[in-house]
Amino acid sequence: LSPTVNFALRISFYCALCLVVSALAAVACLLVNGGRTVKNMRIIKAFVKTFKYFFGLRFEVKGLENFKVEGPALIVSNHQSILDMMGLMEVLPDNCVQVGKKELMYMGSVGLIMYLGGVIFINRKSTSSAKMVMSEVAKTMVTENTKVWVYPEGTRNCTGDLLPFKKGAFHLAVQAQVPVIPVVYSSFTTFYNPKTKLFTSGKIKVEILPPIETKGLTSDDVTDLSDRCFSTMRETLFRLSGHPGEAKDSS
Ligand SMILES: CCCCCCCCCCCCCC(=O)SCCNC(=O)CCNC(=O)[C@H](O)C(C)(C)COP(=O)(O)OP(=O)(O)OC[C@H]1O[C@@H](n2cnc3c(N)ncnc32)[C@H](O)[C@@H]1OP(=O)(O)O
Numbered sequence: 001l002s003p004t005v006n007f008a009l010r011i012s013f014y015c016a017l018c019l020v021v022s023a024l025a026a027v028a029c030l031l032v033n034g035g036r037t038v039k040n041m042r043i044i045k046a047f048v049k050t051f052k053y054f055f056g057l058r059f060e061v062k063g064l065e066n067f068k069v070e071g072p073a074l075i076v077s078n079h080q081s082i083l084d085m086m087g088l089m090e091v092l093p094d095n096c097v098q099v100g101k102k103e104l105m106y107m108g109s110v111g112l113i114m115y116l117g118g119v120i121f122i123n124r125k126s127t128s129s130a131k132m133v134m135s136e137v138a139k140t141m142v143t144e145n146t147k148v149w150v151y152p153e154g155t156r157n158c159t160g161d162l163l164p165f166k167k168g169a170f171h172l173a174v175q176a177q178v179p180v181i182p183v184v185y186s187s188f189t190t191f192y193n194p195k196t197k198l199f200t201s202g203k204i205k206v207e208i209l210p211p212i213e214t215k216g217l218t219s220d221d222v223t224d225l226s227d228r229c230f231s232t233m234r235e236t237l238f239r240l241s242g243h244p245g246e247a248k249d250s251s
Pocket residue numbers: 017018019021022044048079085098099100101104110113114117119122124125126127128130131134135150151152153154155166167168169171172
């Protein structure tokens with residue numbers, strides 16, 4: 001098979017798997033929990049954690065203990081591809097919902113399962129409505145004791161580097177006065193590249209970094225907080241990916 005056909009087949013299979021499994025998981029969620037609730041994430045996670053075996057992907061996870069903070073927290077991670085959903089479910093802590101673009105709601109059963117799992121949908125075309133939703137989330141995450149997972153790059157980026165961070169996630173953390181927990185996935189470039197139609201098996205290193213406190217910070221500190229997360233995450237990304245010229249992971 002030519003690489004292009006192979007790539008197309010594997011991606012199509014991934015999408016089909018997502019659609020079919022979402023439909024099955026939706027039935028399970030409705031039977032067990034009856035509607036939209038973060039409790040459904042446990043069910044979704046159990047289904048999605050099997051996906052890696054179909055694609056020969058392995059995850060090596062470090063720092064899971066950093067998720068064990070009391071109460072709500074904001075999790076930020078790098079976003080490379082639609083495949084990230086597997087890495088997300090590999091480590092997702094209990095009571096954690098993601099922020100996603102509202103277009104995802106219209107992806108059939110995949111949209112339905114996101115809705116049932118409590119995903120917070122934002123309209124990226126309207127800054128004011130996105131901000132309004134996020135400030136509402138700042139309140140509910142505290143009262144409902146949930147963690148929120150945001151991709152601060154705001155879009156997928158598979159170059160092996162980070163895009164500049166959007167500030168919404170850090171405003172959210174400061175408004176809710178909750179710690180920020182950065183999560184970094186090593187670069188997919190060695191096994192996945194949509195430009196060159198590469199999609200083989202591979203290993204992904206995941207590191208959950210220590211929480212960064214935001215108690216006492218105000219909106220004036222948001223830029224600093226964002227910059228600090230960006231530099232630790234970028235350093236970690238290069239270390240985990242063994243970038244040429246960057247520090248190699250010694251383990
Ligand atoms: C089988 C299948 C299973 C499926 C399983 C389900 C898994 C689900 C997986 C789902 C995966 C889904 C994955 C996905 O879908 S990823 C795509 C969707 N996610 C995101 O976009 C999240 C990251 N983006 C942001 O945080 C943005 O900042 C938002 C969207 C909020 C606004 O972006 P926008 O581009 O419109 O504006 P801007 O960022 O330039 O900001 C403009 C100004 O406003 C300031 N500002 C910002 N926010 C606040 C605030 N709250 N209070 C006060 N101020 C605030 C900000 O500092 C700036 O000011 P200045 O600094 O320039 O002065």
